[in-house]
Amino acid sequence: MRNSLALGARTLLIIDPNGVCDELIPRLEATGWVVRSADLNRAGRYRCDVGLIILTPRDVASPEPIKDLIQRSGSEWIAVLGQELMDGKGISELIGQWFFDFHTLPFDLARLEFALGRALGMSRVRRHGAAVSELCESDFMVGQSPQLVSLRGLLAKLAPTSSPVLIQGESGTGKELVARTLHRLSKRAKGPFIAINCGAISTNLIQSELFGHEKGAFTGAHQRKVGRIEAADGGTLFLDEIGDLPLEMQTNLLRFMQEMTFERVGSHTSIKVDVRVLAATHIDLERAVAEGRFREDLYYRLNVLQVQTTPLRERASDVPLLAEYFSRVYASEVGRRPRSFSDDAIAAMLRYPWKGNVRELANRVRRGQVLAEGRLIEPADLGLAADTGEIKPPMTLDQCLFQAERLAIDAALARCSRHMTKTAQALGVSRPTFYRLLHKHRLLGDDPQSA
Template identity: 50%
Template sequence: MERHQALTASESTPAPYRAFSFVPEGARPEPRFEPVIDQWSLTPVSRAAEIDALLADGVFPVGVMWVRHDTLEECQRFLMATEGVEWIALVEGDVWQAGEALRRTLATAFFDFHTLPADGPRLALSLGHAAGMARLRSSLRAGPASGGPEAAILGDSPPIRALRRDLYKVAGHDATVLIRGESGSGKELAAREIHNASPRAEGSFVAVNCGAIPDNLVQSELFGHERGAFTGAHQRRRGHLELADGGTIFLDEVAELSLEHQVNLLRVLEERTLVRVGGTERIPVDMRVVAATHVDLERAVAEGRFREDLFYRLNVLPIEVPPLRARAGDIEQLARHFLERFHHEQGTAARAFSAQALGALKRHDWPGNIRELLNRIQRAAVMSDHRLLTPADLGLEARRLPWRDLETLEQARTRAERDAVQAALVRCGNNVSEASRQLGVARVTLYRLLERLNLQQ
């Protein structure tokens, strides 16, 4: 009963702040968390997957967790799956007499700890401090691409929040980055975000589409040439690699380079010098290399189409850009942003989407990703004479009978499961073990879901 009283605030105390509370399965039914700790109300969570929705609903990224030595492993798994939350541990007994594993976890993984029975005012103070620290760390993880009006990468879906965190992490380092993703998913935008958040932001950002350069011009385009090096070389010209000196070079579709040009690129990456076509002088270059491809490079290496040594040189810091279908929650925001931009830039009549058009946008699979969305909206905005765009304007089939838009409960459940699983796999780089931890299910359960949802792994 003492614990019950210690965690209870007066009935008249308002609770404007909301936090999480987590009790491991092995510790149930104790302890009894009361709903209010001085101005703080606690929302119980049992799975990490619940947290994103609750954060969007106004819960602070902070919580209390009851920790015991016999449930330590479960607590550690939950901590790993909720890295964006600052946790305060509630422990029983003398901490200094606890095992080393428990003490080490308390010292390294928690913001603070309290012994039970907890003191309400002290615990409320710790929650306030932890919430402030969580917000500060979240702003640092997100960096300049925080999703505000000036952010280049729009969206607030879990895959995009994870992408922003990864981009900001790699931006502070100078190692080579390899960005993977489907065509049209926004790989160049991700590369620009890395450059803009890096110490090289004041330098040049040079984007090169390796697949768009004729093979006989690749050497000259990348390395430059001296005057008279070949017919038509009337003056010295610096190549893209040299132009990126002091900044970042983005090599899009790097897998399109021939094996011969891959060797030359590898030499530059290793030696940090280049020789212009027709020249002999070795020119030092100081640049950050960000490469991108939609090709399965591991398979290309196995088939002899891509050099293994270049692959390992490029794949130091890997980044995965999610396809648009894995971030369905962002489609409406992106569509509205593009339409508003075209309206202001080109004076188009269209200013919004009809309800049917929004439904059609959300139902479409978007094989062309962001590029397809942009193109469809631009075409519709230019060609339509109406304020509201329709599915026909977008080139998306309209469903004439409204009742057919309604999903059965089973269809809605399946769609939600598919979206959650796809998003988790994208965040975890297709690591099933990590994805299962984030989803709060056993690995064998996730494998069954993958099979039932017909998701290739």
């Protein structure tokens, strides 16, 4: 076996403890497969497009090593077993949850090659989608919508500065992820990132949490406490839900931001720090200023640079990518391989308004991983019905056609991993027509996959 595989080679890893495949391997190699054999203990060292494992009674009785291998490999696997195992306890659940397909002995080469071909196609689609998500995960944000591409570009510009940034957006849209990305891309990345939720701490404790206190400063202060501002020295301080900060504390925070000095509660000694302040809120701060609930001077001190996060309903093309990402994240939690989503589930997710945004999507996918009984997650597993039940005014024919067109494009993009030529073919239109549709629906990002 060569150490380096030719580009585009179809690689097959066979786990065969009893030599059942000895005569099969040359026949598969003759059809273009690059075949590698390994025992179960060493199989994790090799990468493959497709895996083939000969199941034994021991594997069925103690399947954990096989589950671990499949989960870590990221490939599609086919189970091979004798007819005597088909009626065994637990075999249906093992194959249904963990394998792409199965093959009963004796080997039927034509039928096996068909199963291997289907598994190869699915494996490469999954791997392509994973590569897209891993690229996004390096920026801590998953998606390829124009809005998210624009946001990543904006953060790259804002990160190197030390100016305050005000992050605004609905709950669940990833405001803390934006703050962490700004910190990670900044010159302060090696320093601390300290976050505090201004709305989750009681009024009588928040001053001590922010500025710290000296021993004996108040009843219960048995020792000196370092506050969040001091702990963030040399790094970034993230003030989440800044709109919930009491007015008295707003005055103290303004004084700190003007001078970058503060005093611990119970002390008269000024402490100077080097901190970049990022703040986030889901409320309209300009309205809060007009109503007297937020200091105008503090608002302008915080609002030097602005970032606005986008609701999930306005970047629907990211929903399938996010769902696949969360499926992988939560699969290990429930002890099973990541499940994909049926076409009905994708359509239901694209249609749903996502009032809780990305946080709600993550929770529903987590639920789907637990409840799904088949190979695919269905709408009911996500708690989504085919019809959301919402009463809406009747749409015009043009509106219906526009919505149906958009849903078809989003679903096709998800199935074809944003490969433009394949998506156009799946929709039955030419590439020029497909690009006109992308422009029409404002879905054309900066980096679509080429043919």
